[in-house]
Amino acid sequence: MFNRFLKYSYMMSFLLLASGTAQADSFDEGIEYLEIKPPVSTSAEKGQVEVVELFWYMCPHCFRFEPVMEKWLKNKPKNVVFKRVPAIFSPRWRFFAKVFYTAQLLDVEEKIHKPLFEALHVEKARLGNVAAMGQFFKKHAGVKEQDFIDVFNSFSVDAKVRKAEDLSKRYQAQGVPTLIVNGKWRTGGAIAGSHEGMLEVVNHLIKLESR
Secondary structure: OOOHHHHHHHHHHHHHHHHHHHHHOOOOOOOOOOOOOOOOOOOOOOOOOOEEEOOOOOOOHHHHHHHHHHHHHHHOOOOOEEEEOOOOOOHHHHHHHHHHHHHHOOOOOOHHHHHHHHHHHOOOOOOOHHHHHHHHHHHHOOOOOOHHHHHHHOHHHHHHHHHHHHHHHHHHOOOOEEEEEEOOOOEEEEHHOHHHHHHHHHHHHHHOOOO
């Protein structure tokens, strides 16, 4: 009797595991991800799939998502082109968008990105002004404060910020972090269920777009 029960338990465990796996690999438009209408054009070449992370440095959810995103980036599919776009949903979001593009144009994005998140959310640093941010760039990336100010106030940064503002609207995102695949699909934690779930959905969409 015990052996029969044990055999039944193993069978049920296998069925539940298989069911969970199938559920994890099955995603539907309108539930775990949404279609962007009209789609947004990308710079991805033929055979490539563009993945965009829409974020805001002051967002605690974006801060918590970063380690998950970093882990995914280390093993992302080879045909994926990854980009970060600072979301701009109100005028006060423009400052940190300018900071991001300043770092990008100074070629210190990777030196600034993670430390800035940590400074804002762990250290609770007050970096909402040009002077404080100039010192931050000097400390973490060796950028001269005047060089930071010159680029921060440049036409090039303003142009990138205007484009990010436009993309924030065209992606039709309701919050951050949001992930965009090939300018056609978007997902977020609220509909994917978790930060890890967002990337599971993205993997599904990458396969869909790679066919």
